Amino acid sequence: MGRKKIALIGGGQIGGNLALIAAQKELGDVVIFDIPQSEGMVKGKALDIMQLRPHDGYDSEVTGTSDYNDLTGSDVIIITAGIPRKPGMDREDLMSINLGIMKDVAKNVKKYAPESFVIVISNPLDAMVYAFHKVSGFNKNKVVGMAGALDSGRFRAFIAMETGYSVQDVSCMVLGGHGDSMVPITRLATIGGVPVTDLISAKRLKEIEDRTRFAGGEIVKLFGNGSAFYAPAQCAIEMAEAYLKDKKRVIPCAALCEGEFGINGFFIGVPTVIGAGGIEKIIEFNLTDDEKNALNNTLEAVKKTVGETKL
Ligand code: APR
DSSP states (O other): OOOOEEEEEOOSHHHHHHHHHHHHTTOSEEEEEOOGGGHHHHHHHHHHHHHHHHHHTOOOOEEEESOGGGGTTOSEEEEOOSOOOOTTOOGGGGHHHHHHHHHHHHHHHHHHOTTOEEEEOOSSHHHHHHHHHHHHOOOGGGEEEOOHHHHHHHHHHHHHHHHOSOGGGEEOOEEBOSSTTOEEOGGGOEETTEEGGGTSOHHHHHHHHHHHHTHHHHHHHHHSSOOOOHHHHHHHHHHHHHHHTTOOEEEEEEEEEESGGGOEEEEEEEEEEEETTEEEEEOOOOOOHHHHHHHHHHHHHHHHHHHTTTO
């Protein structure tokens, strides 16, 4: 049967970490693709990871390339191609450059890896995943944006930091767009099944929600010249693994809604089931009026960004 194949489009900060984690988890062989100017960098990263293998005992092959032919036969494609944020920029500021890149990537992925499951990470996420889907014509179950996993994970991390309890037992969901208008569903957050609303004051929870909303920007400010990469890479690998191992994981992701939650024709963060069929299902549940309003608000923000793609 052979090993699975994971291709990474963009071998920068996130791409390098994706390669490392995918190899260490032995999800399959890994191809890191980047533009010709960065071919040396991705070939170097690939070799470096190959040389880490003896110490970790895994057999995945990692290669670097700038030749799209090498995507052939990929089971999973993870796209980080584009530029990251700098201080003072929001995700939407990346639009013009990253949209051009995404259109080119979508055409090539369609040509060389038409059967793959595609995870988009490039920002502005809600527009980039929409653009990939439009340009590639892929089925909606094979295209997903990584955002909700990261936003929910940040919320979980902050709640664990607040309480001192294991992050493993913290369960949270953040829906909506991958921007400031994202919607943390705090009402449903639990620690080991105990509602966080019983454990943390409403005031502190509000502060934690706000920190979650701006968590990406907090890191951008600290770095000064780029955006987060460890957690985004881990989140996308979690999604890839759910697909490759048919795990039926329930993860909030930017999926194409066609009526779910009253949303039509947009990729937006919703609870999804990821298994061998890709995005096998969007799970709907009852929202409170406040949550509905917040979701409508985030939908307007997503519509605005997507509108700018003119696709
Ligand atoms: N094809 C493939 N790779 C490309 C292309 C292209 N057309 N254009 C640019 N790249 C590559 C760059 O050469 C670079 O190596 O994409 C890589 C991006 O890496 P970084 O600049 O290190 O950015 P990173 O931190 O990995 O973030 C990538 O993910 O979270 C988002 O906002 C972030 O949009 C950004 C993306």
